[in-house]
Amino acid sequence: MTSRPGRLGVGVVGAGRVGTVLASALRSVGHAVVGASGGSEDTLERIDALLPGVPVLDVEAVVERSELLLLTVPDDVLADLVSGLAALGAFQPGQLVVHTAGRYGTGVLAPARAAGAIPLAIHPAMTFTGTSLDLSRIVGAPFAVTAAAPVLPIAQALVVEIGGEPVVLGEDVRGLYHAALAHGANHLVTLTAQAIRLLAAAGVEDGGQLLTPLLQAALDGALRGGETSLTGPVVRGDVGTVREHLAALAEADGGGHGLLDVAPTYVALARATVQRALVNGRIGEARAGELLDALAATPSAGHTTTASDAHTTTARDVAVASSAVAGVAGGTSDGEASDAPDGGGTGGGSGPLVVHSVAELRAFRPRGTRAVVMTMGALHAGHIALVREARRRADEVVVTIFVNPLQFSSAADLETYPRTLDTDVALLRAEGVDVVFAPSVEEMYPGAQPQVRIVAGRMGEVLEGEHRPGHFDGMLTVVHKLLNLTAGDVALFGQKDAQQLALVRRMVADLNMGIAVVAVPTVRDPDGLALSSRNVHLSATDRAAALVLSRTVRAGARAAELGRPPAEVLEAARAELASAPAEVRTDYLELVDPVTMRPYPDAGGAGDALLVIAAQVGTTRLIDNAVVSWADPRDR
Numbered sequence: 001m002t003s004r005p006g007r008l009g010v011g012v013v014g015a016g017r018v019g020t021v022l023a024s025a026l027r028s029v030g031h032a033v034v035g036a037s038g039g040s041e042d043t044l045e046r047i048d049a050l051l052p053g054v055p056v057l058d059v060e061a062v063v064e065r066s067e068l069l070l071l072t073v074p075d076d077v078l079a080d081l082v083s084g085l086a087a088l089g090a091f092q093p094g095q096l097v098v099h100t101a102g103r104y105g106t107g108v109l110a111p112a113r114a115a116g117a118i119p120l121a122i123h124p125a126m127t128f129t130g131t132s133l134d135l136s137r138i139v140g141a142p143f144a145v146t147a148a149a150p151v152l153p154i155a156q157a158l159v160v161e162i163g164g165e166p167v168v169l170g171e172d173v174r175g176l177y178h179a180a181l182a183h184g185a186n187h188l189v190t191l192t193a194q195a196i197r198l199l200a201a202a203g204v205e206d207g208g209q210l211l212t213p214l215l216q217a218a219l220d221g222a223l224r225g226g227e228t229s230l231t232g233p234v235v236r237g238d239v240g241t242v243r244e245h246l247a248a249l250a251e252a253d254g255g256g257h258g259l260l261d262v263a264p265t266y267v268a269l270a271r272a273t274v275q276r277a278l279v280n281g282r283i284g285e286a287r288a289g290e291l292l293d294a295l296a297a298t299p300s301a302g303h304t305t306t307a308s309d310a311h312t313t314t315a316r317d318v319a320v321a322s323s324a325v326a327g328v329a330g331g332t333s334d335g336e337a338s339d340a341p342d343g344g345g346t347g348g349g350s351g352p353l354v355v356h357s358v359a360e361l362r363a364f365r366p367r368g369t370r371a372v373v374m375t376m377g378a379l380h381a382g383h384i385a386l387v388r389e390a391r392r393r394a395d396e397v398v399v400t401i402f403v404n405p406l407q408f409s410s411a412a413d414l415e416t417y418p419r420t421l422d423t424d425v426a427l428l429r430a431e432g433v434d435v436v437f438a439p440s441v442e443e444m445y446p447g448a449q450p451q452v453r454i455v456a457g458r459m460g461e462v463l464e465g466e467h468r469p470g471h472f473d474g475m476l477t478v479v480h481k482l483l484n485l486t487a488g489d490v491a492l493f494g495q496k497d498a499q500q501l502a503l504v505r506r507m508v509a510d511l512n513m514g515i516a517v518v519a520v521p522t523v524r525d526p527d528g529l530a531l532s533s534r535n536v537h538l539s540a541t542d543r544a545a546a547l548v549l550s551r552t553v554r555a556g557a558r559a560a561e562l563g564r565p566p567a568e569v570l571e572a573a574r575a576e577l578a579s580a581p582a583e584v585r586t587d588y589l590e591l592v593d594p595v596t597m598r599p600y601p602d603a604g605g606a607g608d609a610l611l612v613i614a615a616q617v618g619t620t621r622l623i624d625n626a627v628v629s630w631a632d633p634r635d636r
């Protein structure tokens with residue numbers, strides 16, 4: 001097999017920017033371009049400009065005439081194109097078949113290989129304008145080449161011929177290679193554009209110009225020296241400045257500037273920067289811990305979060321919701337809130353339709369996709385976060401308010417559970433909720449408690465289940481009923497009640513309920529206390545004592561972020577819990593698997609873990625948890 005391709009007849013299928021430029025480059029070094037396919041006006045113009053005189057043919061004719069076939073079509077259609085051409089018998093033995101998709105090796109060309117063709121994967125690591133400018137930019141540009149060893153020299157020679165620098169990559173690392181390019185190049189654009197939008201919010205008109213010298217120097221530094229070139233507050237260990245940034249971002253984000261995506265990106269990148277600065281010895285462990293804590297206590301994901309991102313708090317939601325409550329409470333005195341509950345009745349601009357009976361609820365048929373938020377009322381910003389996520393995910397939002405006796409194992413707890421329906425409805429009105437279902441116990445369980453129930457099984461007997469016998473059976477039974485009644489497509493649950501969430505997911509899967517279950521991160525007060533309707537029972541002393549719960553789970557999560565193994569995560573949490581004041585009597589503190597709720601193994605765990613805690617604080621029983629994830633899987 002020769003490593004010099006010789007003079008070849010080149011055909012291009014998919015004469016977009018890359019195809020025309022590469023064919024033109026091959027032509028300029030002596031190959032003949034025998035045909036190109038492509039129907040759009042842009043393509044024809046491009047062929048005219050870069051490949052003058054080359055006939056425009058249909059795909060099969062191009063394949064038939066080519067000794068070197070360039071398949072420069074979008075990644076997603078490549079596999080189908082190759083198998084389609086193979087089925088037509090279009091490939092020829094000895095024909096060089098090249099694709100330029102970054103993410104694939106030659107595996108995607110297997111049908112061509114089976115027909116005797118020689119598959120080569122050649123990906124230029126550059127962007128194309130589709131004009132003659134690209135021809136000079138190709139010179140010296142890196143090209144990833146992947147091919148079977150005997151034909152690899154052909155791929156390398158083709159790249160060298162047009163002035164590129166071949167970089168050989170194995171078949172198995174193409175995905176990683178392409179992810180690296182996309183992460184570096186595409187996300188750099190997103191990041192830069194975010195910085196420009198922040199500057200615009202700060203009143204700087206030409207943010208691009210302001211950023212140019214700084215960003216160019218940063219990029220140069222990073223390309224030459226990697227992380228050693230880092231400057232700024234994280235590597236200086238300046239926690240105060242980081243906190244100030246986070247506060248400023250939270251405020252900007254609430255100002256209607258369209259900046260909701262920025263804070264979560266800042267937090268994610270700052271966390272990565274802390275971890276790398278620690279590994280590289282730029283900051284010590286204590287400073288890294290403080291920085292990670294500051295970053296964990298921010299409004300990073302309140303509005304753009306995905307369901308599984310459970311680390312974050314949404315201080316801004318707290319602020320927004322408390323101001324809504326304040327506004328609503330003010331409104332009560334002028335009659336607004338007290339008119340709302342049953343008076344509105346239309347579900348339109350005057351507020352949600354509030355219904356108390358199953359018949360009324362059933363009469364309100366879905367007018368699109370429907371999201372359901374189930375609550376026991378006494379609403380707080382945690383519930384509001386669920387409602388907002390629901391709004392984003394469906395056309396219609398139904399909120400249920402029902403203090404379900406079936407899930408209470410203590411009569412006193414049931415008796416004293418806070419009930420604030422009027423304020424709840426007014427709050428939900430401010431959120432644009434469509435329907436509120438607030439049934440009585442008699443409406444839900446006519447005559448007696450239900451005979452047929454959902455049984456949670458073993459997963460419902462541990463942790464909360466051990467301390468509240470029957471709780472999860474009662475909870476699942478009412479959730480099942482409420483889902484049947486509300487006819488939701490998606491149901492939202494708080495990460496705060498992690499075991500409840502896991503059990504609902506399990507029920508939906510085990511019983512094939514076909515409902516999407518979405519988790520929403522725990523909303524906390526600024527001092528870390530997880531919001532809970534039961535917090536109203538806490539005295540000032542109890543409330544201060546209760547902070548040890550969030551501190552404990554945070555200490556464990558932080559240990560994992562610092563690369564500590566599971567046993568040390570639990571150790572760090574226990575050490576923090578040891579500072580608990582006398583008001584706190586712990587029921588459990590455990591590291592568990594977030595799906596099964598079984599103990600997380602000391603070593604070799606499969607994924608994220610969950611650190612769960614429950615304690616009696618004064619007369620109130622509270623729970624909290626934190627997702628524990630390791631940046632490096634070898635640590636877990």
Ligand SMILES: Nc1ncnc2c1ncn2[C@@H]1O[C@H](COP(=O)(O)OP(=O)(O)OP(=O)(O)O)[C@@H](O)[C@H]1O
Nearest residue numbers: 375376377382493494496497522523531532533534
């Ligand atoms: N702080 C919070 N952040 C996010 N979601 C929450 C929070 N608190 C409760 N939720 C979620 O709201 C939904 C309704 O919960 P519920 O009405 O029991 O409120 P609660 O505050 O958890 O009450 P309590 O803790 O007193 O039982 C559940 O999915 C729950 O997980």
Ligand SMILES: CC(C)(CO)[C@@H](O)C(=O)[O-]
Nearest residue numbers: 374375376404475478479
């Ligand atoms: C899901 C729920 C509304 C069922 O009563 C309750 O357990 C709650 O509020 O989390």
Ligand code: BAL
Nearest residue numbers: 376407408475497500
């Ligand atoms: N907050 C979950 C429901 C309960 O505690 O009963």
